[in-house]
Amino acid sequence: MDILAIIPIQFLHGLVYGMLLFLVSSGLTLIFGMMGVLNFAHGALYMLGAYFSFSILRWTGHFWLSMLIAPLLVGGLGVLIERFLLRKVHRFGHAHELLLTFGIAYIIEELVKWIWGNQPLMVEIPGILAGSVQFFGITYPTYRLFILLISAIVFSVLFIILFKTRAGIIVMAAVSRSEMVNALGINVPLVFMGLFGVGGALAGLAGVIGGPYLITNPAMAATIIIDLFVVIVVGGLGSLQGALLASFLIGELQSFGILLVPQMAIAFEFLLMALVLIVKPEGLLGEKA
Amino acid sequence: MRSRSGWIRFAVVVVLLLMLPVLISEYRMNLAITIMIYSVFALSYNLLFGQGGLLSFGHAAYFGFGAYACVILVKQLSLPLPLAIVLGGVAGCLLGLLFGIFVVRMRGVSFALLTLAFNQLIYVTAEKWRAVTGGEDGLAFVRPSFHMAGFKIDLYATINWYYFVLLVSLLCVGFLWYLTFTPLGRLNFCMRENEERAKFVGYNTYTARLAIYVISGFFAGIAGAMASSFQEFVSTTYINLDKATDVLMMTFIGGGGTFLGPIIGAFALTLINDLLSTWMERWAIVQGILFILLVLYAPNGLSGLYLTLRDRWSRRAAVETAT
Numbered sequence: 001m002d003i004l005a006i007i008p009i010q011f012l013h014g015l016v017y018g019m020l021l022f023l024v025s026s027g028l029t030l031i032f033g034m035m036g037v038l039n040f041a042h043g044a045l046y047m048l049g050a051y052f053s054f055s056i057l058r059w060t061g062h063f064w065l066s067m068l069i070a071p072l073l074v075g076g077l078g079v080l081i082e083r084f085l086l087r088k089v090h091r092f093g094h095a096h097e098l099l100l101t102f103g104i105a106y107i108i109e110e111l112v113k114w115i116w117g118n119q120p121l122m123v124e125i126p127g128i129l130a131g132s133v134q135f136f137g138i139t140y141p142t143y144r145l146f147i148l149l150i151s152a153i154v155f156s157v158l159f160i161i162l163f164k165t166r167a168g169i170i171v172m173a174a175v176s177r178s179e180m181v182n183a184l185g186i187n188v189p190l191v192f193m194g195l196f197g198v199g200g201a202l203a204g205l206a207g208v209i210g211g212p213y214l215i216t217n218p219a220m221a222a223t224i225i226i227d228l229f230v231v232i233v234v235g236g237l238g239s240l241q242g243a244l245l246a247s248f249l250i251g252e253l254q255s256f257g258i259l260l261v262p263q264m265a266i267a268f269e270f271l272l273m274a275l276v277l278i279v280k281p282e283g284l285l286g287e288k289a
Numbered sequence: 290m291r292s293r294s295g296w297i298r299f300a301v302v303v304v305l306l307l308m309l310p311v312l313i314s315e316y317r318m319n320l321a322i323t324i325m326i327y328s329v330f331a332l333s334y335n336l337l338f339g340q341g342g343l344l345s346f347g348h349a350a351y352f353g354f355g356a357y358a359c360v361i362l363v364k365q366l367s368l369p370l371p372l373a374i375v376l377g378g379v380a381g382c383l384l385g386l387l388f389g390i391f392v393v394r395m396r397g398v399s400f401a402l403l404t405l406a407f408n409q410l411i412y413v414t415a416e417k418w419r420a421v422t423g424g425e426d427g428l429a430f431v432r433p434s435f436h437m438a439g440f441k442i443d444l445y446a447t448i449n450w451y452y453f454v455l456l457v458s459l460l461c462v463g464f465l466w467y468l469t470f471t472p473l474g475r476l477n478f479c480m481r482e483n484e485e486r487a488k489f490v491g492y493n494t495y496t497a498r499l500a501i502y503v504i505s506g507f508f509a510g511i512a513g514a515m516a517s518s519f520q521e522f523v524s525t526t527y528i529n530l531d532k533a534t535d536v537l538m539m540t541f542i543g544g545g546g547t548f549l550g551p552i553i554g555a556f557a558l559t560l561i562n563d564l565l566s567t568w569m570e571r572w573a574i575v576q577g578i579l580f581i582l583l584v585l586y587a588p589n590g591l592s593g594l595y596l597t598l599r600d601r602w603s604r605r606a607a608v609e610t611a612t
Contacts, residue, residue: 096584222530
């Protein structure tokens with residue numbers, strides 16, 4: 001295969017992973033921007049989405065049903081975590097919140113190993129999405145295009161809600177001026193809890209659609225959480241557009257990095273992260289704190 | 290421990306440790322060695338975490354770097370093991386200097402993230418640079434005997450190795466204990482409490498933080514070098530995120546607020562892991578729950594909890610005798 005034909009395919013690979021990453025990181029980055037809470041358990045919630053989907057699929061046989069139920073379950077769990085655990089340690093500071101969510105991630109990971117076992121699970125792709133599609137002379141798996149479609153729908157909806165509706169304006173305002181919004185009579189802790197739920201649900205959804213694509217296994221949380229942290233740092237604290245840009249960059253960096261310098265490909269994103277932290281600590285599109 | 294009873298307690302512990310090989314089986318002795326090594330690692334971590342107020346997710350980088358350095362020096366250059374272990378510490382120290390230049394500018398969550406990024410950088414380098422590190426297969430070697438001036442000390446035998454690790458660990462613990470009384474050690478506490486003020490008084494907090502970070506890297510490197518010599522094997526598991534979070538768990542559960550807390554954590558977790566893992570596979574979940582309960586209700590870990598309860602108890606006793 002000549003190099004010109006590889007480039008668009010490689011670009012698509014990077015785009016698919018990047019958009020999946022954005023789906024998971026969107027909730028995380030808004031929460032971080034709003035309350036300064038870096039949720040270590042976010043990757044674990046994403047993993048739970050994949051495992052819930054596996055079990056729902058096994059019981060009911062409906063992929064679409066699992067795409068509906070699993071995110072709701074994970075979102076509910078996110079709400080519970082915020083309400084009953086995170087809120088209690090808020091007064092101890094951000095490092096303490098990080099410790100707590102790290103503990104939660106640790107427990108979820110062990111529970112997953114206990115319930116579903118250590119071995120990777122095969123999640124079957126539903127019939128209509130199983131084949132591949134031809135366009136512009138490229139043959140590409142349908143399922144990956146489906147991931148792109150879902151990601152595109154979700155973040156269009158997310159952008160419209162965030163920038164065009166009252167609820168979105170409250171969230172964005174709370175991200176940049178949390179105390180002012182609180183003073184204006186808006187219940188910021190409630191907004192935060194809701195956002196935690198939505199963020200969890202998005203992570204769960206990403207888990208459902210990512211499960212068949214990235215192999216459902218107990219290490220998937222640890223793998224993605226590091227990418228997520230890179231996205232948060234590179235994109236800028238609390239910036240949704242930054243998260244989109246960073247997810248895209250990391251997806252492509254991994255995709256083309258493996259093509260060009262397979263040995264050092266994984267190191268690139270950590271170098272990028274370190275570079276951004278050192279040169280522009282507020283991130284590419286972040287505001288100066 | 291400046292009091293007389295403190296010194297007596299310390300002497301009792303040392304005598305007990307010296308007598309331990311007579312009292313316990315070889316298997317338990319291996320366990321004791323593991324505990325001592327992790328105690329040094331956790332204490333080095335606590336220089337940042339408990340004493341300096343910095344949450345690091347990347348301390349395994351220095352542990353692993355020291356471990357690799359030691360194995361490679363013994364394997365390639367046939368250096369004597371004690372020297373290789375010291376050089377493992379120097380390796381951790383140099384890496385600490387290299388990363389520390391950037392890392393100690395950060396605070397809070399940014400510090401945690403940048404240490405994590407550097408940890409992963411070292412991890413993927415170890416994984417991919419097969420020619421030097423052996424990649425995922427790791428490097429194996431045999432712990433060599435130590436020859437000096439006609440003497441030969443067989444470090445391969447568990448009992449000799451036990452005394453060697455005991456000696457090195459006591460030296461490390463002694464130095465770290467002494468450090469808390471030096472101006473630098475005091476400044477470390479001070480920066481945790483109020484860095485702004487430390488600056489205002491005229492201290493260069495950047496240099497101080499860097500010095501602490503480098504010292505911390507040194508002892509993590511020593512611990513890593515001892516660990517790889519003990520296992521006679523080193524692989525990427527010495528640097529991965531699990532290793533970085535293990536030391537956080539030990540330090541936090543034991544309690545970062547007291548000097549001995551990390552040792553208690555290393556002791557408790559290593560022992561419980563060993564005792565329970567055989568008949569309770571899911572101990573890790575209990576450990577996670579214990580961790581969360583401590584985060585929620587006793588942020589200073591087990592040693593902090595003990596001190597709080599002791600205070601409350603002695604106060605109650607005082608009230609009772611008064612009435």
